[in-house]
Amino acid sequence: MKPxxxxxxxxxxxxxxxxxxxxxxxxxxLHDTLKVQKKCKRTKLAExxxxxxxxxxxxxxxxxxxxxxxxxxxxxxxxIIDTGSKSGLVWAQVARxxxxxxxxxxxxxxxxxxxxxxxxxxxxxxxxRSAAITRTDNYRGGQIYRTIYLNYDAKTVIWxxxxxxxxxxxxxxxxxxxxxxxxxxxxxxxxxxxNLCLSVEHHELSQKIINGVxxxxxxxxxxxxxxxxxxxxxxxGYPVLVEVEAIDDKGIRHTxxxxxxQWNVDLLAEDVEPEIPADYQSLGLEGEMKxxxxxxxxxxxxxxxxxxxxxxxxxxxxxxxxxxxxxxxxMREGGDGMPVYSQDQFKEFKPKLEEFRQLKKAxxxxxxGTSEQAVEGRVFTFKREKYLLSxxxxxxxxxxxxxxxx
Amino acid sequence: MLEDKVLIWKFKYGxxxxxxxxxxxxxxxxxxxxxxxxxxxCDAEDIVHDVFVSFAQSAETLRLSGNLKSFLLTCxxxxxxxxxxENQRWQMAGLDEAESVASQSKxxxxxxxxxxxxxxxxxxxxxxxxxxxxxxxxxxxxxxxFRQIAQSQGVSVNTVKGRYRYGLNKLRSILDGEVEK
Numbered sequence: 001m002k003p004x005x006x007x008x009x010x011x012x013x014x015x016x017x018x019x020x021x022x023x024x025x026x027x028x029x030l031h032d033t034l035k036v037q038k039k040c041k042r043t044k045l046a047e048x049x050x051x052x053x054x055x056x057x058x059x060x061x062x063x064x065x066x067x068x069x070x071x072x073x074x075x076x077x078x079x080i081i082d083t084g085s086k087s088g089l090v091w092a093q094v095a096r097x098x099x100x101x102x103x104x105x106x107x108x109x110x111x112x113x114x115x116x117x118x119x120x121x122x123x124x125x126x127x128x129r130s131a132a133i134t135r136t137d138n139y140r141g142g143q144i145y146r147t148i149y150l151n152y153d154a155k156t157v158i159w160x161x162x163x164x165x166x167x168x169x170x171x172x173x174x175x176x177x178x179x180x181x182x183x184x185x186x187x188x189x190x191x192x193x194x195n196l197c198l199s200v201e202h203h204e205l206s207q208k209i210i211n212g213v214x215x216x217x218x219x220x221x222x223x224x225x226x227x228x229x230x231x232x233x234x235x236x237g238y239p240v241l242v243e244v245e246a247i248d249d250k251g252i253r254h255t256x257x258x259x260x261x262q263w264n265v266d267l268l269a270e271d272v273e274p275e276i277p278a279d280y281q282s283l284g285l286e287g288e289m290k291x292x293x294x295x296x297x298x299x300x301x302x303x304x305x306x307x308x309x310x311x312x313x314x315x316x317x318x319x320x321x322x323x324x325x326x327x328x329x330x331m332r333e334g335g336d337g338m339p340v341y342s343q344d345q346f347k348e349f350k351p352k353l354e355e356f357r358q359l360k361k362a363x364x365x366x367x368x369g370t371s372e373q374a375v376e377g378r379v380f381t382f383k384r385e386k387y388l389l390s391x392x393x394x395x396x397x398x399x400x401x402x403x404x405x406x
Numbered sequence: 407m408l409e410d411k412v413l414i415w416k417f418k419y420g421x422x423x424x425x426x427x428x429x430x431x432x433x434x435x436x437x438x439x440x441x442x443x444x445x446x447x448c449d450a451e452d453i454v455h456d457v458f459v460s461f462a463q464s465a466e467t468l469r470l471s472g473n474l475k476s477f478l479l480t481c482x483x484x485x486x487x488x489x490x491x492e493n494q495r496w497q498m499a500g501l502d503e504a505e506s507v508a509s510q511s512k513x514x515x516x517x518x519x520x521x522x523x524x525x526x527x528x529x530x531x532x533x534x535x536x537x538x539x540x541x542x543x544x545x546x547x548x549x550x551x552f553r554q555i556a557q558s559q560g561v562s563v564n565t566v567k568g569r570y571r572y573g574l575n576k577l578r579s580i581l582d583g584e585v586e587k
Contacts, residue, residue: 007578011546021433029455030429034422037462159415168416176420 027346090237091218097237098191103130103267106190107260126260130267134180135274147274152177155294158274165280171294190242190258194230205229210240217241238263289321289331297321300376303335303400306356309393312337313349317375356395359387365397372403379403410474418465425462432475435548436482442543443486445532453485479548480558483540487559490536530580538573541566 098104109124128135132153138146147160155177160167172180202220208231209215215231231241242258292298298319306314315335322328341349359365365385372381380400387395413431416424436457440450457478461468531539537559544550544558556566 007574007581008546011542011577021437025451026429026433029433029451029458030426032455033425033429033458033462036459037420037422037425037465170416170421179420 024347091232094232094237094239095191095194097263098194098239101238101263101265103128103265104190105129105260105262105265105267106258108256108258110256111254128267128272133267133269133272135272149272149274150180151269151273152181154269158276160274160276160280165277167276167280167282169282190239190261194239194242205231207234213240215240236263289329292321293319293333298331300378301330301402303375303380303382303398305335305382305396305398305400306353307396307398308349308352312339313395314338314353352389352391352393352395355389356387356397359389360397365395368396373400375400414468414474418468420465428461428474428478429458432478435475436478439479439482439543439548440486442528442531442547443483443536443540444489445528449486449489453482453489456485457481476548476550476554479544479550480554483544483548483558487536487540530577533580534573534576538569538576541569542573542577545570 105126105128107124107126123138123140125139126137133149133151135147135149137144138148143162145161145163147158147162149158149160150172151157155172155174156169157172157176158167158169202218205217205219207214207216210231214234216234217229217231220228220230226244226246228245229241229243230239232238233240238261240259240261242256244256246254289298298321300317301320302318304314304316304318305312315338316332317335319331319333320328321331365387368384368386370381370383372379374380379402381403382398382400384396384398387397389395413424413428417428433454436454437450440453441447444450444453460481461478531543534542540559541555544555545552550558552563552566552570556563559566
């Protein structure tokens with residue numbers, strides 16, 4: 001008998017265990033998976049959500065309370081919530097100050113049981129936020145290692161991994177923008193926390209000096225064992241410190257602290273957008289191409305079309321992109337009129353497509369001449385060939401190239 | 407690892423591209439594991455299909471403490487275990503009924519292109535009790551630690567080590583027996 005170590009190595013190194021998926025299987029799984037993903041609309045940008053808020057979200061009673069606050073704000077009757085204070089600090093005015101601030105910057109720190117890959121306990125996050133942008137810089141050991149920048153107007157998201165010198169730029173769909181904005185308004189914003197504190201049972205705390213500033217505070221007990229404390233500078237009427245605590249099901253205490261606030265700042269997108277050093281490598285050329293595509297910054301090089309019994313069965317546009325790193329890249333994209341196939345329809349079409357491809361590979365079809373046609377504002381010359389499949393299906397293959405710049 | 411972090415981040419943000427990339431990146435590993443654990447190509451495809459569909463549903467709640475590959479492999483192992491139990495129930499329900507179910511399933515060749523060697527290995531592995539098979543494969547082929555396997559199987563690390571030892575010895579006897587033939 002062979003030693004056990006040899007046997008372990010034999011199994012470990014078994015390259016004979018190769019396996020491949022069929023195109024059919026890939027299509028089936030990806031189709032179902034992407035369909036499910038599309039249905040799940042409540043996906044979130046988790047990196048921007050501290051655990052404590054996820055905890056708050058878990059409490060259905062709190063959800064109701066917050067929903068109620070949002071309604072109250074929506075109706076513009078927040079002014080009815082006015083606890084007053086000994087020094088004359090009007091909490092409704094604080095809420096109005098916070099609402100009126102065009103931009104705010106703050107630091108977030110947290111403790112608790114966290115993802116071991118996360119930055120706890122040494123990290124913190126600095127967030128810049130206005131109606132148009134959110135930028136979050138993640139720090140560990142005093143060094144920035146991650147930046148996430150969302151521009152809701154430009155519908156772009158930039159992700160920078162400083163520790164790996166890589167970045168990604170992508171376009172956001174309208175749905176993604178809406179989702180990001182909804183998350184921002186609800187759970188990752190000191191404004192929401194202030195409103196939460198004011199809406200639930202709360203009491204005043206005695207005055208306290210924080211970093212040389214006289215502050216007044218309130219402590220709110222939200223349902224689900226969540227405690228929030230908010231300290232407001234008496235002089236300015238803006239929050240200077242927010243502390244939230246919660247105990248999870250396992251009895252572990254989680255805390256989040258928001259401090260180092262800068263209120264009433266104008267945050268222009270061009271000032272806040274992260275600068276990407278020249279030596280950083282792009283992770284998602286596709287992402288940049290998507291942005292360029294939406295901006296119309298691409299050149300149509302070729303149009304390929306398959307007509308099956310006189311109807312468009314396949315249409316591809318080949319575009320050229322010039323990327324920010326100086327590279328040019330060609331991308332094949334579905335052209336206007338490209339039909340959307342269901343799984344069954346494609347199953348029916350695929351053998352014909354394969355047969356046509358084999359015929360084309362074997363040699364040119366019957367030449368049908370050329371014609372000119374404007375595509376996306378440019379005149380293309382189309383060369384057409386006809387192929388006849390074994391079942392009598394007539395396929396016309398058409399390739400168009402720009403008339404002016406071949 | 408970094409690419410996985412980016413993919414997860416994008417996936418949680420609703421990116422279909424990221425989901426496709428995760429699929430492309432790990433499908434073979436997952437399918438190989440599922441095929442060996444289930445010794446049935448149809449089941450293997452179903453297992454991997456279900457794992458990906460569940461994964462797609464989990465975007466909001468997903469919070470990975472380890473790496474993505476281990477997570478997905480564990481999901482496949484869990485599904486395969488359930489599938490195995492399900493199949494055992496079918497067998498207990500009676501051969502006719504089981505055959506009727508089998509006849510409705512797809513032809514394996516239609517979906518997965520696996521080598522003859524893989525089939526041979528799957529057949530050899532199928533001679534092990536399921537728990538031993540899972541332990542040996544998760545440890546040697548999926549690179550999972552005994553602690554991780556114990557967590558996944560809901561048993562102690564010592565039990566896992568025992569299953570591994572027994573499984574490996576039995577496999578060795580099977581293979582030595584094959585050579586002697």
